[in-house]
Amino acid sequence: METRAGYRVATALEVAARIATLERATLFAGGTDLLPRWSKGVLQRPEVLVDLKRIPELKGVSRNDAEVSIGPCTPLSDLAVDPIIRQTAPVLAEAAGRVACAQVRNRATLGGNLCNASPAADTAVPLILLDATLELTAIGPGGPSVRDVAITDFFTGPGATVLAPGEILTHIRFEPQPPGTFAAWDKFGTRPSMEIAVASVGVALRLEGGTVTWVRVGYGSVAPTPLRGRAAEAVLTGSPLSMEVIERAAAAARAEIAPITDVRASEAYRRDVVGVMLGRMLKHAGHA
């Protein structure tokens, strides 16, 4: 580790975790969310900052027989073109590639996108579709301790997660979905780039003989956290993708979200657009 006044560059996870815990350091990765908030005064500049980007084990994508593992400091631009991600989780690659712009994607990381816990975090919904698990590491008096949290349990509100002070997101893991799984994700806004989504929707499903046997639905920007669409899933599970079922699933989606009215869209508009987006994806799945 290199000590540079309060700016610490950690090159080992344990060191970073100790600084985070003992000195209450702010964890720092891409900086694309933190820097504007500091300069605008929305967030106070911390006394101690620990830069995680140079810890090798927190970067990159790997896979074994069972699962794919992503280091949280992997830049979104790398994730968008990573061959393992494009093969096993194309919707995650798509979402990563549509965050902001090239300049931001070259700095912003998957872990930062998740830990900042924006309800509009583009990468969260694809990870909900993948039933992703987040590995959180803390250093206590007895040494390192690790716990796994499901992506759906990670977010607790706008800007809030289950991360304890000093705890670090160390891996994002998922099992590749079986061949034949349909998956789609899209975000809606007034322009294709530099856009915080008005709403984002994702769906993954498997059909057997025209009947939905497994399904995940997720929404972004329409609740205090990225949200799994359990009501829409309940409508779809065990049903054919008929127009009637699709309309009922879209109605369930509109009902189970909790959007707000803000500068980007009204609550009513968000409910409507989520129903339309999910309906279109399901029609596409039925014809895929």
Added chain:
Amino acid sequence: MLATLETAKLDLSMNVNGQAVRLWVSPFTTLLEVLREQLELTGTKYACGEGECGACSVLLDGRVVNSCLVLAAECAGCEVVTIEGLTTNGKLHPLQQAFVDHGAVQCGFCTPGMIMAAYALLAANPNPTEADVKRGLEGNLCRCTGYRKIIDAVLSMARGGRSDD
């Protein structure tokens, strides 16, 4: 007592436009501030200061970034290329010349950032389509709205078959 981040000074070494530089920076100083105010490389522009406009685009280890969103302290040991670094012995880089030839400059404030983003795009994809160019410049705003000629200038680099260097 440990100096706070606001008042401390860090010893920073990096490479800017092929030159090794070593200087003292405050921990919250951005790369943009160091480039403009300490190294007097004022080709890189400050505009929005929050990563929305791309006027401060530079290459950091070969990748285009908004230098207003990078702490100088993060750049220890890194290679930075600014618009000044594209010019060799007073001779414009072919991409810069293409902007001149196509009249792709109005007020000029966005131009250095546009060129750095276009440079990164062409390095990754030497033969881009118009859609590729628009996407490659998605993070760069031109408030004179001179996009058409900017896109034409970048496309000419592909069509003209000029090499990137």
